[in-house]
Amino acid sequence: MPHIWAAISANETDGQALYLPAQEVESVVKVPTLLERAEKTAQAIQHLLWNQERQRVGILMANGEPWVRGLLATFRLNFTAVPLPLPVAFAGPEAYVSHLARIVKDAGIGVIIVDDSLGRGIMRRVKERIGGGCQFLEINEEKGYAAMLPPLEPADTLAIIQYTSGSTSAPKGVSLTHENVSQGLLSLTESLEWRPSDAFGVWVPLFHDMGLFTLLSSLVRGSSACLWRPADAIRNPMEWLSIFSNSPATALGAPNFFYDLLNSSALSQGIPKGLDLSSWRIAANAAEPVQERTLETFYRTFAPYGLTENSLQPAYGMAEATLIVTTPNPSSAFRSLNLDRTKLGIGDTVALAKESSPAGRSVVSCGRPVPNMQVRISDEHGSFFAEGCVGEIQICGEPVTDGYFGLSPAHQPFTPDGWLRTGDLGFLWDGELYVTGRLKNMITVRGTNIYAEDVEEIARSTPGANHRRAAALPWSDGEAESMVVLLETSLEGSEAEALSQAARHRINAGLGLSLVEVIPVRPQTIPHTSSGKVKRGVALEQARQMLVAKNVG
Known part of the structure; x- marks a missing residue:
């Protein structure tokens, strides 16, 4: 497979463009123009890092043309790109700056490309913390450098x-070669049966693997791409949806929470006038647990406006696999199984449950392995499980990383025969993957293993909770194991207390779990990652402080 720059430049077309629908100035940039600009940016980077060993480039900007241009410039130099997170998911500027400094040190970044999107205050703190070992390039203030660019290196x-x-842990750097990425992008577009008229729409942050690789997959296929900032979609979902429907985008990848947001916004705000979703061919749902109720509500809400049932595509992926591992056939509707939740432990053979059973749990199929990818189910001892048996999901294939940057072989997440241990649990059924939860999110209460995801979904589905964020966490008072659940709500006082009691009753009825306390918290309290996953270590400390304060009071 080719170098990524070579693949994009070889497949570029006159009509191919990067669309920026929310931009008032320069809302369309033709890809040939983008590549020309990227080469000039590459010359500026090369000037800063001439003869330096630290040829790794951080990209610290909001979604936009400068971000994409900086990435392509890094590829053109054969340097390594390190997408850097933005502050939005962090508990204050100090936590963010410390996190960023750790990544810069861990990756050995020599220069960070920036623009004015981060804000002067936080940028000043970043520069002060990182120090003089790393340079900063203001991408919109480049000087002209007439330097010879190097030839492209092997893939x-x-x-x-x-x-x-x-x-669930400190972030680790996934190392991906041009070969890994090229194979991963090919696997993604082949599994979606990519058409010449297709284009990915992207609002997910480009420092996240879903945003980064969906955008690149469009570019390497000679297709256009539409790019928004996350706030464009999150703050005004219905306005964004209307703009999306009138854009060239035919495909979108987003976490489950975004489809919930569109559902609730349609209910509270109404459907935009003239909405036509008939060109929306792929609505991929991934990056966090996929909920059947979300898919059903989404289809029921938007089918009258041209959305087809086949467009709803629950998928499973991760950065370690260059995004995509499994996805359904794009010509088929999503599937799910209603399972006995007491038979979903490691080594259990799954059992179907009656629809009315309180022990039932709906698990959505994430489809079959994409091309160049293999999936198997195993236990911690390396024993492989047959179809229908729950265990750890393990993967291998050309898009899969060779390991985490800088970690010794003893700390890499591979089995002795070279398969990547994902840390996720699931099973295969008729060749399709069903993901049941995260190994680290399994909570043991009185000898019973309970998925945190199960508890959270029951809490979020409590009438009055409006499917807001929840976090189920292990708790021990030194005598007994139990569980505490943080549940976000805008209710206050006695209404909030009534909601927590109702959620506690539902958890007890659905899981047989009596040792649980539900704490109502204000919206946006529970810490989460850019893809919506709960930061469980931070959330547990929050819960500890709340329980201590409650007991003292």
């Missing part, structure tokens, strides 16, 4: 260090 060159969002 085994390291292209990207993609830092994971760190929902």
